Amino acid sequence: MARQAQAWCLGGAAAWLAACTAARGREELVFRPATGLAWWLAVWQMLDWHLGMAEGGDGRPRPRLGSADAITLARFWLVPAARATARSPAGFPLLIAAGGISDWLDGAVARRDGRTRLGRDLDTTADLAFLTAVAFAGRSAGRIPEPAFRLLVVRHAVGVGISLTAVFGRERRPAFRARPWGGALRFGGLVTCACGAEGAGTWLLGAGSVMPPRSTAPDLSPA
Template identity: 40%
Template sequence: MTPGEEWIRVELARLQSRRYAPVAIAEFLAVSQRRAGDVRRERPHLGRRARTWEAAGAAAWVGLACAGREPYRRRLVSGLAWWALTSLMLEWHLGMVESEDGEPRNLGPADALTLARAWLAPVIADDLAPAALLAAGVSDALDGPLARAGVPTRAGRDLEALADAAVHIAALRCAWRQERMSRAVVGVEIVRVATGSAYAACAYFVQLRAPNATVMRAGRVAAPVRVAGLIAAGAGRRRTANALLAAGSLASLVVLASDLSRVMNRSGPAGV
């Protein structure tokens, strides 16, 4: 493990030993924030780039709101609050902006695409605009190859998963609220997202290690089909949307179940 991985494992073990009490969680967040501050001081170029991107995201939302564009004006407060939370998550992950063998890196193009996708989550939650969904899907398709073309980082891995989940949950919530799709189909997809999220949470907070990469990639096999379904829903093609999302969700659930079973059988619960 890298020093950063050792640090987080020790802190998570301490949190676990205190049974995730509210006070323990607050102390864990405070310690994480202090470490992020240490990283910014040790690697000022990384901190400057992060702060520049955070300011750019906030300025873009305010600028569009001042120009009268929707939903940016209507969701000014919630949009900025979401971006503040996204920025906080970026700050907490600065210590993980390193290669798998612990070599420090800077934030790169793949990270910019991941953050841009997270920035779109409130827009998609407001309405299933096909343009926003397509932009999110394209950024998702591109950030992986961009990361692999350089040196993938542990922060990029975790931030990508968080951005994907945020955008997908926002889209499903909007589809459910506006009845753009069958609620049964949306429910199946919610089960898929919840299963993957529960596995990741269990790996981090119970097993005290990163989730198995193969399991975490299980949902990507049918991601284009699911995105196409959401775009169809945004375009008002309810029947097509139901068929695409149902097919993508079920295919991903089958792959996820198979990968989970394989990992459990090979390593046992403690080895996941």
């Protein structure tokens, strides 16, 4: 599994360098090799440290990383691309849409193949990293209005606070996940804002941000 993770991460680094090369000469795309490679190295290290969590609800370790893990890692790969594409009229909305599709797809594949503790935590972390990167990049580029930005920040702050309280207060992993429709509304709101419809996008983002989480299977809730 460690070799598989290494191969995936080397492939991601090569893909980032290829994206940097393809973006040369296009003023609206600002891909920086060092930034993306540094981020990808951090993701690689995080994955390597947590490979022992690749086990199902029955506690049995999985021999390999799954397709859902690969899709989630692709969303991690998109994180530095948020800033790189923030001033691109078409690139930024497409990037957000790609992140949203990957969020739906990795969940569907994980349900089909069986969830793991590693996949659960990677998915949550990827969502937080990607949406935060999009929010800050979009706000800096004037693509996401201040109300929408604040809604997303508050949503994330509340989610992190609940998770920390559950982990340190009850000594167990919180058994809840964001509802799929909530995620779809948040991603849709960000895409709508990035396309210039700031009012409608903010309303969609607000609707997705107030949607409460749902409980998850108890066999994956312990730390």
